[in-house]
Every structure is written in C-alpha cells, then in structure tokens.
Amino acid sequence: MSRLDWLSGYLTRLAEKGAAPRLEPVQTLGPRVRRVTLLPADWGTAAEVAAALGWRWAGVWGDPLADACVVRACLQAREGFVVLETETALEDASLASHTRYYHGANRLERHLRDLIGVRFRGHPQDHRWTRHQAWGEDEHPLRTDFPVAGRAPKRAPADTGYPFVRIQGGAVYEIPVGPIHAGIIEPGHFRFQAVGEEILRLEERLGYLHKGIEKIAVGREPADLARLAGRVSGDTTVGHAWAACQAMERAAHGTVPPRALHLRALLAERERIANHLGDIGAICNDVGFSFPHMQCSHLREQWQRRNREVFGHRLLMDTVTPGGVARDLPADAMTTLRGDHRALREALAPVFDVVEDHPSLDDRLLSAGILNPTDARMLGCTGFVGKASGQDLDLRRDHPYPPYDRLDVEVPALDQGDIAARVQIRMREVYISLDLMDRLLDTLPAGEVSAALPEPPAGADGLGLVEGWRGDILCYVRFGADGRIARYFPRDPSWFQWPALERLIHGNIVPDFPVCNKSVNGSYSGHDL
Amino acid sequence: MLRILRQIARTGTLTEAPPATDDAALEAAGIELRRALEARFRGSLAIRQVDAGSCNGCELEIHALANPYYDLERFGVHFVASPRHADVLLVTGPVSRHMETALRRAWRATPAPKRVIAAGDCACTGGIFGESYASCGAVENVIPVDLRIPGCPPAPLELLRGLLALAGREA
Numbered sequence: 069m070s071r072l073d074w075l076s077g078y079l080t081r082l083a084e085k086g087a088a089p090r091l092e093p094v095q096t097l098g099p100r101v102r103r104v105t106l107l108p109a110d111w112g113t114a115a116e117v118a119a120a121l122g123w124r125w126a127g128v129w130g131d132p133l134a135d136a137c138v139v140r141a142c143l144q145a146r147e148g149f150v151v152l153e154t155e156t157a158l159e160d161a162s163l164a165s166h167t168r169y170y171h172g173a174n175r176l177e178r179h180l181r182d183l184i185g186v187r188f189r190g191h192p193q194d195h196r197w198t199r200h201q202a203w204g205e206d207e208h209p210l211r212t213d214f215p216v217a218g219r220a221p222k223r224a225p226a227d228t229g230y231p232f233v234r235i236q237g238g239a240v241y242e243i244p245v246g247p248i249h250a251g252i253i254e255p256g257h258f259r260f261q262a263v264g265e266e267i268l269r270l271e272e273r274l275g276y277l278h279k280g281i282e283k284i285a286v287g288r289e290p291a292d293l294a295r296l297a298g299r300v301s302g303d304t305t306v307g308h309a310w311a312a313c314q315a316m317e318r319a320a321h322g323t324v325p326p327r328a329l330h331l332r333a334l335l336a337e338r339e340r341i342a343n344h345l346g347d348i349g350a351i352c353n354d355v356g357f358s359f360p361h362m363q364c365s366h367l368r369e370q371w372q373r374r375n376r377e378v379f380g381h382r383l384l385m386d387t388v389t390p391g392g393v394a395r396d397l398p399a400d401a402m403t404t405l406r407g408d409h410r411a412l413r414e415a416l417a418p419v420f421d422v423v424e425d426h427p428s429l430d431d432r433l434l435s436a437g438i439l440n441p442t443d444a445r446m447l448g449c450t451g452f453v454g455k456a457s458g459q460d461l462d463l464r465r466d467h468p469y470p471p472y473d474r475l476d477v478e479v480p481a482l483d484q485g486d487i488a489a490r491v492q493i494r495m496r497e498v499y500i501s502l503d504l505m506d507r508l509l510d511t512l513p514a515g516e517v518s519a520a521l522p523e524p525p526a527g528a529d530g531l532g533l534v535e536g537w538r539g540d541i542l543c544y545v546r547f548g549a550d551g552r553i554a555r556y557f558p559r560d561p562s563w564f565q566w567p568a569l570e571r572l573i574h575g576n577i578v579p580d581f582p583v584c585n586k587s588v589n590g591s592y593s594g595h596d597l
Numbered sequence: 598m599l600r601i602l603r604q605i606a607r608t609g610t611l612t613e614a615p616p617a618t619d620d621a622a623l624e625a626a627g628i629e630l631r632r633a634l635e636a637r638f639r640g641s642l643a644i645r646q647v648d649a650g651s652c653n654g655c656e657l658e659i660h661a662l663a664n665p666y667y668d669l670e671r672f673g674v675h676f677v678a679s680p681r682h683a684d685v686l687l688v689t690g691p692v693s694r695h696m697e698t699a700l701r702r703a704w705r706a707t708p709a710p711k712r713v714i715a716a717g718d719c720a721c722t723g724g725i726f727g728e729s730y731a732s733c734g735a736v737e738n739v740i741p742v743d744l745r746i747p748g749c750p751p752a753p754l755e756l757l758r759g760l761l762a763l764a765g766r767e768a
Contacts, residue, residue: 200694200695201695202694202695202730202731203730209730209731214730215730216729216730217728217729217730218694218729218730218731219730223697223698224694224695224697224698225698226698226699226702227695247696247699248647248648248699248703250678250679251676251678252646252648252656252659252660252676253648253656254648254651254653254656255648255649255696255699275695276693276695276696276699277648277650277651277690277693277695277696278693278695278731279650279690279691279693279726279729279731279732280726280729280730280731280732281726283729283730283731284726284727284729295725296725299652299654299725299726300652301652301653302651302652302653302654302655302656302657302750303653303654303657305654346657346660362664362665363601365660365661365663365664365665366608366611366664366665366666368661368664369661369664369665369666372661376752382658382752383654383657383658383750385654385749415604417600418600418601418604419601421600421601422598422601591653592653593651593652593653596693596695
C-alpha cells in the first residue's frame with residue numbers, strides 16, 4: 069500500500085459527502101503533514117469523516133488576516149497528519165463545530181471564538197472560555213486591528229456571570245474553589261456540586277493566567293520566540309521551545325546539526341524525568357504518605373543541580389534555540405551523566421518498590437479517579453493520562469522526529485485508567501527515559517550544536533509536533549515579512565487533560581480531589597496562554 | 598523494605614547550612630527589616646504564595662524550598678493557605694489582568710502589618726510578558742511591593758536569601 073493511500077481514502081469519502089477538498093501537492097508544513105484546503109461549508113464534514121475513520125483530533129487555531137481569517141485544524145491518523153484549512157470572512161464568520169465528533173475540541177473552539185471572533189455553529193456550550201472581563205464580548209484581541217496594549221486600561225473586575233451548570237436537589241451543595249488555591253499552585257476556579265462527600269459534578273473555569281502569549285509573539289525574531297515558547301509552561305520549557313523551533317525550522321527549511329538534535333532529546337528526557345519524579349512524590353504526599361515525596365524531591369533536586377551545572381539552567385530554560393541548542397556538553401559531562409543515570413536507577417528501585425506495594429497507597433490510588441478509555445479517546449488525551457487509559461500514543465514512536473527516528477522508543481500502556489495506573493506509567497517512563505538517554509549518549513554524533521536559521525519568505529509556515537512529558541505538543545508558526553513571526557500557536561496537551569479531570573472525578577469524594585488533580589497535573593499556564 | 602532503609606542510612610542528612618548573605622545591599626535591607634519584623638512578627642513568618650500570572654517555573658522553585666536540601670520551615674518560615682493568616686504575600690508572574698482583582702483582594706485580606714515580595718523577573722518588571730491587553734506587568738503596578746527577588750526563575754537559594762533578608766533571620 070502506498071503511503072498516500074490513507075489520505076486518498078479520506079479525500080474520497082469527503083468527496084462522496086459532497087465536499088470539495090483540495091490537497092496541497094507538496095508537504096510544506098512538515099514531514100508527514102499534509103495540508104487540505106476546504107470550503108467553509110465543508111468544515112463539519114471534514115471532522116465527521118475523520119471521526120468515522122478513527123482519526124484523532126489534535127487542535128484548532130485561527131490565523132487572522134486584515135479582513136479574513138484562516139482557520140486550521142489538525143487531525144492525526146496512524147500514517148500521518150492532516151491540517152485542514154479554510155478561509156472565512158472576519159465579520160459574522162461561522163463554521164460548523166467539531167465538538168460533536170471530538171469532545172476535546174470544545175474549549176479550543178471557544179478560545180478561538182473569544183480571541184478572533186469566528187463562531188462555531190452547533191457548539192454544545194456556546195459561551196466564553198478564555199475571556200473574562202479584561203476585554204469586551206465584541207472585541208477580539210488576536211485580530212490585527214486590536215492594539216497589543218488593549219483598549220481598556222482600566223482595572224479588570226473579577227469575572228462574574230459565567231453560566232456554571234447547577235444541579236438542583238435538596239441535598240446538593242456547591243463548593244467554589246479558587247482562583248487562588250490553598251497551596252503553591254497556579255490559579256483556576258473549580259465548581260463542585262456534591263452530595264455528602266461524593267462529587268456529582270465538577271466544572272472548571274480557567275483562563276486566569278491568560279497573558280496574551282499568542283498576541284505578543286507577533287513581530288518577534290525567531291530566537292525571541294524560542295524564549296517566549298520556553299515560558300508557555302515553565303515545567304515544559306524544553307518541550308515547548310523544541311516544538312516552536314521545530315515549527316520555525318520546518319517553515320524556514322533550516323537544518324539542525326545531528327549533535328544538536330541528540331542534545332535536544334537529552335534535554336527533553338531530563339525534563340520528563342524531573343517532572344515525573346516531582347509528581348510521583350507529590351501524589352503520594354497528597355494521600356498523606358510523605359516519605360516517597362521526600363525521597364523523590366531530593367532526587368529531583370540533585371537532578372536540577374546537574375541541569376544547572378551541565379546545561380546552564382536548573383529548569384533547562386533557553387537551552388533549545390532556533391537551529392540547535394545553546395551550548396555543547398562540557399568535556400567531562402559524558403562520564404558525569406552516565407554516572408547519574410546509573411545512580412538514579414539504583415536510588416529509585418527501592419523507592420518505587422514502596423510506591424508500588426504499600427497498602428496505604430493501594431488503598432487510596434487503586435480505583436480512584438478512573439478515566440475510562442472511551443472518554444480518553446473522545447477527548448484526545450495523550451501522555452501518561454492517555455497511556456493509562458488505553459491510548460497507546462507517543463509521537464516519539466508513532467511519528468518520530470529526529471533523533472527518535474533512530475531510537476526504538478518503548479511506550480508503556482495500561483487501560484485501568486485510575487491514579488495507580490497513571491503513577492505506574494510514569495514510573496515506567498522514568499526508566500525508559502534513562503535507557504534512552506544512555507543510548508543518546510552512546511550514539512552522540514560529533515560536530516556543531518547549532519546552525520543559522522535561513523530567512524524564510526513571508527507566509528512560510530510550519531507545524532511542530534513534539535512529545536513533551538505531559539503528552540503531544542502541537543505548535544504552529546507562520547512567518548511574516550523580515551523573518552519575523554506573524555502567528556504562533558502552541559497547543560499544550562493540557563487542553564485535553566483538563567476536561568479529562570472533570571470526567572474522572574465523577575463519583576469520587578471531595579477529599580480525593582487534590583490527588584486526582586495531581587495525578588493528571590494539567591498546566592494552567594500552558595492552557596490559558 | 599530493608600533496601601530502602603539501607604539507602605536512607607547511606608544517604609545521611611542532606612539539609613544544608615543556611616546560606617551566608619554576601620550581598621551588601623541585601624544585608625543592609627535585612628538589618629533594617631529585622632528591626633521591624635522582630636518587633637511585629639515575633640520571629641515567625643507566615644507566607645501566602647500567589648501566582649498572579651506565572652508560567653509555573655517560579656512555583657517549581659518555591660516548591661523546591663521544601664525539599665530536604667533547603668527545608669525552609671526550619672527557619673520559622675511557613676506557607677499558609679489563607680491570606681488572613683499571612684504576614685507576607687509572595688507573588689509570582691506578571692499580573693495577568695484576569696488575576697488583577699483576585700490579587701488585590703488577597704492583599705486586602707492580609708492583615709497589616711504586611712509585606713509583599715515580588716519573586717521572579719516577571720513579578721519584578723513584567724519580564725518577557727511585559728504589559729499588554731492581558732497583562733498588568735510588574736506586581737508593583739497592582740499592589741505595593743517591599744522586596745524584589747529577580748531571576749527566571751530565582752533559584753531556591755536566591756529565594757531563601759530574599760526571605761531571610763525580609764525576616765531578618767540570616768545565620
């Protein structure tokens with residue numbers, strides 16, 4: 069079967085439904101990414117057919133021009149990616165909503181509506197999402213005529229009047245939590261409806277951290293965009309910076325030296341391990357078992373200190389740059405890092421033994437916070453949340469970008485979907501990353517660690533697809549004139565994991581919410597943009 | 598089980614000695630604040646951390662203050678859940694406009710005398726996000742700030758130095 073067959077099947081089915089898709093002949097967005105242009109009227113059909121084929125929905129974003137808006141959605145098939153593209157007018161623009169076929173589309177469509185003003189017909193929750201009170205309903209910050217400084221420099225009042233769903237009934241009570249939570253956590257609002265201790269319904273209200281990342285990205289130089297991308301979600305600084313650089317490099321047809329690609333992967337795996345260590349400990353701590361937390365947090369601290377020593381930053385910020393990485397490994401780093409990998413394996417074995425076997429952890433984590441595989445699939449969950457709920461997806465294995473195309477990436481998968489399964493996946497991923505890092509060091513090519521990014525023509529665009537520690541990161545970049553950024557859209561996996569939390573919390577008790585939340589650990593900042 | 602006990606014994610105590618303050622300006626501020634805080638806070642400092650728009654990098658490093666290497670609580674500094682229990686607000690991030698009112702309310706809910714620390718480059722100056730339709734920029738644009746701890750993010754040791762300077766408790 070030729071590699072194009074998967075796509076021709078999709079196009080044929082679209083045509084049978086009366087749509088007129090146009091396939092772009094060359095792959096300009098990236099390898100295995102095909103662009104299909106549609107009429108606005110065919111927008112809904114394109115998702116319906118993709119859903120029937122079992123494809124995954126990976127995001128939607130708008131690209132506002134002076135008097136029109138290009139809307140793009142990304143679909144993921146086993147064989148590759150399709151970027152649907154359609155152009156609508158800006159005023160009174162509307163497209164058919166994809167949410168009925170893909171529940172994960174819900175908030176991204178509303179985000180697009182709030183920021184650009186394209187409406188989605190047939191959306192089940194057609195109210196604001198990212199917009200609170202900082203700008204008006206008829207204003208759309210991402211449009212080109214909206215000033216970056218905004219139009220209302222007055223104080224922004226607290227958000228009121230958001231249409232939360234209420235449950236009626238004598239015994240039902242409501243618990244509002246946030247935006248400021250009782251801990252060192254990012255802000256967001258949770259509205260629980262409960263009977264006794266049992267949660268009947270949880271509704272999230274996010275957007276508190278919206279700081280205009282997509283708007284302030286416009287006009288930046290590539291190196292400046294990489295720095296901004298590294299702050300979309302501080303815990304995923306490598307993942308987002310890599311995705312943005314990959315998108316820019318694809319748009320500009322830049323090449324990255326093989327040594328730099330290996331070092332990027334090394335950085336990404338280090339980031340994965342640091343976050344897994346921190347969260348595995350914190351999950352145990354959230355059920356009152358602080359011992360693994362102390363063990364994991366000291367190992368994480370050692371890991372971060374090594375980050376500082378070898379790569380220049382405790383969280384690895386600004387290490388990935390357009391065209392390569394910021395610095396080469398110091399001369400003695402190979403031995404140091406290999407020693408660290410060995411030492412971490414040894415130190416973790418007895419700690420993970422306790423996490424796996426301790427009855428008091430089993431009691432709290434087994435069968436708690438179950439995300440069933442159907443919901444995980446409908447929402448498009450990836451990463452450890454998806455992998456624990458039957459979604460056997462990982463870009464490093466399924467659509468490998470260099471250097472993973474030369475590595476055999478093992479992907480753990482379970483289908484119990486409870487907190488214990490998510491912890492299991494993460495413990496396994498720590499060991500897998502350690503092995504990957506050893507192989508990356510064994511095969512580290514010699515040579516440069518950075519190459520200049522060629523200046524792309526105006527209008528050149530690219531799609532970055534990187535497996536971050538939370539799951540797949542999608543990133544779209546379009547260049548304008550003078551090699552500056554005209555559009556930047558990063559889609560963190562948290563967009564699909566936050567709604568998963570609303571589902572997996574059903575029937576759990578209120579006191580278990582912190583541990584359920586921690587076991588998913590969506591990024592507020594990465595989602596609010 | 599025996600394996601982990603052996604490992605714990607082998608690892609020993611990790612907690613490090615409190616940092617010496619070498620920065621003269623910080624020391625001067627510390628001495629000045631010590632007089633005020635010793636009188637008003639009785640040697641125990643309660644902090645309410647508020648993320649007003651951060652990328653969560655600062656939060657990771659504030660969390661690290663609790664790990665066995667830094668063990669912040671031994672200095673009498675502890676994080677509290679309510680601003681009503683707090684002496685200090687430790688604020689991170691540029692203040693997003695969606696958090697502007699929440700931050701102001703948290704500040705008003707904190708009983709006087711109170712201090713505000715702006716932690717991280719974004720809190721100090723607006724950082725990479727600056728001021729825009731969605732961001733008020735620096736914390737001082739919204740509430741008064743007493744101490745700034747720069748860094749992106751500030752390392753735990755830098756946070757510790759800032760806190761110790763504020764509490765006037767450096768060893």
